[in-house]
Amino acid sequence: MSADLKRFSLELNLRDGVVDMTHGSGGRAMSQLIEELFVKYFDNDMLRQANDQATFQVPAGRMVISTDGHVISPLFFPGGDIGSLAVHGTVNDVAMSGAKPLYLSASFILEEGFPLADLERIVASMGRAASAAGVPVVTGDTKVVERGKGDGVFITTTGVGLVPEGVNISGDLARPGDVVLVSGTMGDHGVAIMSSRENLEFETSIKSDSAALHTLIADMVKVAPNIHCLRDPTRGGLATTLNELSHQSGVGIRLQESSIPVRPAVKAACELLGLDPLYVANEGKLICICPQEDAERLLEVMQAHPLGNESAIIGEVVEDQHGFVQMETSFGGSRMVDWLVGEQLPRIC
Amino acid sequence: MKYVDEFRRQDLARKLSADIKREADPERQYNLMEFCGGHTHAIFRYGVQNLMPPNVRFVHGPGCPVCVLPIGRIDNAIQMVQQHDVILCSYGDMLRVPASDRKSLLKVSAEGGDVRMVYSTQDALKIARDNPERQVVFFAIGFETTTPPSAVAIKQAQAEGLKNFSVFCNHVLTPAAITNILESPEVREVGSVRIDGFFGPSHVSSIIGSQPYEFFAEEFQRPVVIAGFEPLDVMQSTLMLIRQLNEGRYEVENEYMRVVSREGNLKAKGLVAEVMELRRSFEWRGLGLVPYSALKIKKEFAEFDAEKHFELPAIQVNDIKGCECPSILRGVKRPTDCKLFGTVCTTENPMGSCMVSSEGACAAYWSYGRFTQTNSEQESVA
Amino acid sequence: MCHAIPAQVVAIDEASDMATVSLDGVKKDISLALVQDVQVGDYLLVHVGYALSKVSPEEAERTLELFAEMAQLDGVQP
Numbered sequence: 013m014s015a016d017l018k019r020f021s022l023e024l025n026l027r028d029g030v031v032d033m034t035h036g037s038g039g040r041a042m043s044q045l046i047e048e049l050f051v052k053y054f055d056n057d058m059l060r061q062a063n064d065q066a067t068f069q070v071p072a073g074r075m076v077i078s079t080d081g082h083v084i085s086p087l088f089f090p091g092g093d094i095g096s097l098a099v100h101g102t103v104n105d106v107a108m109s110g111a112k113p114l115y116l117s118a119s120f121i122l123e124e125g126f127p128l129a130d131l132e133r134i135v136a137s138m139g140r141a142a143s144a145a146g147v148p149v150v151t152g153d154t155k156v157v158e159r160g161k162g163d164g165v166f167i168t169t170t171g172v173g174l175v176p177e178g179v180n181i182s183g184d185l186a187r188p189g190d191v192v193l194v195s196g197t198m199g200d201h202g203v204a205i206m207s208s209r210e211n212l213e214f215e216t217s218i219k220s221d222s223a224a225l226h227t228l229i230a231d232m233v234k235v236a237p238n239i240h241c242l243r244d245p246t247r248g249g250l251a252t253t254l255n256e257l258s259h260q261s262g263v264g265i266r267l268q269e270s271s272i273p274v275r276p277a278v279k280a281a282c283e284l285l286g287l288d289p290l291y292v293a294n295e296g297k298l299i300c301i302c303p304q305e306d307a308e309r310l311l312e313v314m315q316a317h318p319l320g321n322e323s324a325i326i327g328e329v330v331e332d333q334h335g336f337v338q339m340e341t342s343f344g345g346s347r348m349v350d351w352l353v354g355e356q357l358p359r360i361c
Numbered sequence: 362m363k364y365v366d367e368f369r370r371q372d373l374a375r376k377l378s379a380d381i382k383r384e385a386d387p388e389r390q391y392n393l394m395e396f397c398g399g400h401t402h403a404i405f406r407y408g409v410q411n412l413m414p415p416n417v418r419f420v421h422g423p424g425c426p427v428c429v430l431p432i433g434r435i436d437n438a439i440q441m442v443q444q445h446d447v448i449l450c451s452y453g454d455m456l457r458v459p460a461s462d463r464k465s466l467l468k469v470s471a472e473g474g475d476v477r478m479v480y481s482t483q484d485a486l487k488i489a490r491d492n493p494e495r496q497v498v499f500f501a502i503g504f505e506t507t508t509p510p511s512a513v514a515i516k517q518a519q520a521e522g523l524k525n526f527s528v529f530c531n532h533v534l535t536p537a538a539i540t541n542i543l544e545s546p547e548v549r550e551v552g553s554v555r556i557d558g559f560f561g562p563s564h565v566s567s568i569i570g571s572q573p574y575e576f577f578a579e580e581f582q583r584p585v586v587i588a589g590f591e592p593l594d595v596m597q598s599t600l601m602l603i604r605q606l607n608e609g610r611y612e613v614e615n616e617y618m619r620v621v622s623r624e625g626n627l628k629a630k631g632l633v634a635e636v637m638e639l640r641r642s643f644e645w646r647g648l649g650l651v652p653y654s655a656l657k658i659k660k661e662f663a664e665f666d667a668e669k670h671f672e673l674p675a676i677q678v679n680d681i682k683g684c685e686c687p688s689i690l691r692g693v694k695r696p697t698d699c700k701l702f703g704t705v706c707t708t709e710n711p712m713g714s715c716m717v718s719s720e721g722a723c724a725a726y727w728s729y730g731r732f733t734q735t736n737s738e739q740e741s742v743a
Numbered sequence: 744m745c746h747a748i749p750a751q752v753v754a755i756d757e758a759s760d761m762a763t764v765s766l767d768g769v770k771k772d773i774s775l776a777l778v779q780d781v782q783v784g785d786y787l788l789v790h791v792g793y794a795l796s797k798v799s800p801e802e803a804e805r806t807l808e809l810f811a812e813m814a815q816l817d818g819v820q821p
Contacts, residue, residue: 215770280362280767284789285480286453286746288406343592344371344378345408350708350728357453358480360507360746360791361398361427361720362767364749364786364798373810399745452791481792483774506745510793513776564745567788567796589806590747597810619802620788626796629777 020044029128036122036156049132050118050152053139058115058150066150068115070174078105079170087130087164089208091201091219094167095138097295100224101246102171103145107226108242108298110181110233111173116142118152118169123162134165145224147171178237185240186261190329191307193300195228195314196221196322198250199278202292207281214284218277223296228317232300235313241301244294248352251290253299254337255351264332267339267349271326286359291352301329364619368591369407377596378412385603391417392555393602394692396539397562398425398720399590405725407592417599420692421722423538424562426503426531427454428714428721429645429690433676434531435460438500441529442466442474445671448492449476450485451500458717461678466500482514489518489526498667499528506564508532508656509629512636515658515665529667530658533643535565536573537654541645542691543581556692558602560595561587563617570625574613582611589617636662646714647686684713689722696723703727747790749798752783764789 024044034041051059058066082098092100099116106113118138122131142149149169204220207213225244233239241261245253250272258265274289282289296319302310307325314320327339337349385391395401401421404410410419423429435458441447449466456467456478470476475495479485482499489497501511511528518526539559561574566587574585584605588598598616605612615621636659643655658666667673680686684706685699696702696715706712708724715723750764750771760775764787771789775781778794787794 213771217768276362276767277769280769283362283365283748284750284766284769284771341406341408342371343369343407343409344374345411345592347405347408348728357456357478359454359719360452360503361402361425361454361718362748363751364803367803367807377810397745402746481774483792504745506747506790506795509777509795510774510791513774513793517776562745564747564788564790564795567747593810594806597806616806619799619806620796626777628779629795632777 024048024128026128026132031122031126031128031131031156032124033156033158036154042154046154049135050154053135054142054149055139056148056150058148064151066115066117068150070114073177074175076106076109076111076173076175077170078102079168080105081166081168083163083166084205085163086205086208087134089220090204092222092295093134093137094165095134096141097222098167098169099138099141099145099147099149100222100295102169103147103224103226104244104298106171106173107229108181108244109173109175110179110229110239110242111175112230113145113147113171113173113226116147116149116169116171118149118167120152120154121162121166122154122156123164124156124159126164131165141224145226147224147226176233179233181239181242183241183243183257183260186257186263186301186329187240187303188263188329188331189304190240190301191304191325192254192265192267192327192329193302193307193311193314193323193325194250194273195225195298195300195320196296197273197275197278198245198294198297199274199282199289199292201295202249203278203281205293206285214281216277216281218275218281221294221296223319225296225298225319228314228319229298231313231317232310236302236306236310238306239300239302239310242298244298246295247293249289249291249293250299251288251337251349252352254349255335257299257301258332258335258337261329262333262335264330264335265327265337266330267327267337269339270342271324273322273324287356290349291356365591368589368593370593373593374412374596377593377600381417381596381600381603382414384600384607385414385417386607387416389416391557391603391606392420392692393417393558393560393599394420394422394542394556395560395588395595396422396424396535397560397565398718399563400424400560400588400595401720401722401725403590403592403595405728409592409595412596413599417603420556421689421725422542422692423645423648423690424504424535425718425720426507426533427458427718429533429538429647430458430502430531431644431646432460432678433644435466436676436678437673438466438529439464439469439474440673441498441667441671442469442476445496447475447671448488448495448497449474449500450479450488450497451476452502453478454718455500455502459711461676482510486514486517486523486526489523490521493525495525496670497526499526500531501528502531504533504535504562504565505568508633508637509568509626512632515636515662516632518665519662527665527667527670528658530637530656532637532656533645534654534656535562535569536576537651538645538648539577541648541651541654543577543583545691556583557606558584558586560598560602561585561613563588563590563594563620566617566621566625568626568629571613571615571621571623572625578611578613584611585613587613587615587617587621589620646680647690649687680713686713686715689715696726699723745790747788747795749786750789752781752785752787755781755783762787762794
């Protein structure tokens, strides 16, 4: 019977095969790649329909959409890989509005010669991350570029979500008197990445904190629907993100250095390289700015969630037309916490 | 972190701050120059200036090798990448420094040049071993602390018989810089801004020892306290300088006893002396030509000298009009005295040497200090 | 100048003149070319992948005592 006939005559050589130009050309090779890799690991009905788009019903309300390109190197690092990062990153961007993330799309740009074994590892990881988060990848695209024109693989994910009634969270809503909280230790992801980069080799047990934060946020919004701002301190770290928020809202922020949670190993790695943990990326943490009366309640709820055990109040919002972020150092002095100029580089001076 | 955290304790900071406030004579001004980018960094990062009385002022000197490297030398490094297809290995600090034509090593890398950031000269040697068909050049900068690692790399390259490794040597010397400042007209003149005392650099001193500073103390009659790297070290050293000044003494004292000895690191000094020798003069950005202030690679090691391998013309590049770096580097003016500071010249768009590196006086002031002094709530700790 | 940090030696490889140092559990391999007579357990000052010198535990203690002592002399409670 025709149903017994295998659709593809050759099995995909996932063990030693590599991506070649035919995988992006829209023909049978691409079809096979999609079916035996993407559909297999993303595993949902919408994707199995094999259309160029995914159709779904939403209740009336406000929708949220967010997109992120992922170009990280190295592709695999302690605690994650580009695949899980791509899922967590976009789920988080959607969730930072207070929305419940619903679906993801994923676009892959593959470099000719990229090992299929690595691609399978990445796609499997994405599938697991999406499944654990309850946010499936329902549509996608694949393209292949010539050798030398890509960094192995680039992944762009777009996510959509639905904001509950009465929730209005935005970077320009911070007000003097508000409290600033973080959901855990700072700098883990950046240090994990650096430890796997060549020429900076150091040994550490630090893993990336890459995680989907939407269930933590759901708990937070339930107990304090009047949260003003939520943002995840990714590239540029806590310092950069706080500066973004202070400028967006036209307020100042005053921090207590001794309240900011940082793992001793992260502190040590930063000391070795001459880096400041405040500027090191995080991929599974959030900053919350809320009215003072909600702070204690929020802290409790955050600490009760597995991804927020080490949450802490780290500062407050003040009047400041310049939008400066200042910090009382654990030494007793005071300093500015400025915008980062470009990426932080290890220093000798 | 042992030997780190103990030297950052807030309770001891409070005490030392109280001591300093008590012992500083309200009738006089204390201008204390810290010559070490690391001290600038510590002062700003921990907010040490806030813990000082108003008559104690930290003056930031030219102890930032990134800041004092002339633009022409960075242009030479870029030339090696673009014209000679070299793999250029560099410490992170140099990558963003703007050179001529708005280029920087980072930009050159973005345009396809093979520029690689390394943490250590050991990494550069490894790159040379792994790429035998390519010429690998290590962009060496820094004061006496960073010089021995370059000397080790050259000796190691020689021992291994590496044929594709060389060093572009821009190492500079601390005593020469201090002399240059103390002898400059603005500082020698009576009535001009005075530098009353010096914090000796922490790690340069671990190599050269405390002995070389005895000359300054004697000749210029200024106290020197070799200060450790942590904020408590800086505060303790401040107290020691104030005491010397109050008592009319001008000696070399060593606060950083846990690392610095009088003779320094003989093994490291020996290695440097074997591989390098003094240049008759070298241009320092902002200070001009300074005699006997820099090192070059000896003839015996010429095959590891990038300047012998590659045609590297001396490129003269002047800083822009209005740039007050020469005065700021000498401690004679403050960043805020420069018209370009914060307007045209910022950390995103550095115009002069003091802004290019995070250790430069202007950059440190901009990133860490700006407007904390205009805050009405002064951090008062007593 | 010079960002350097004290770290403890946890292993030595005499053949390559390198040591593994640990700073709060973060380990890095560094060169011993500039120092001598290093033992496991010693604290070294680390700069750009090299040990610059040993950190003397006795002198470190003395320095800390000096900070605290001066305060006491002036009658301020520690």
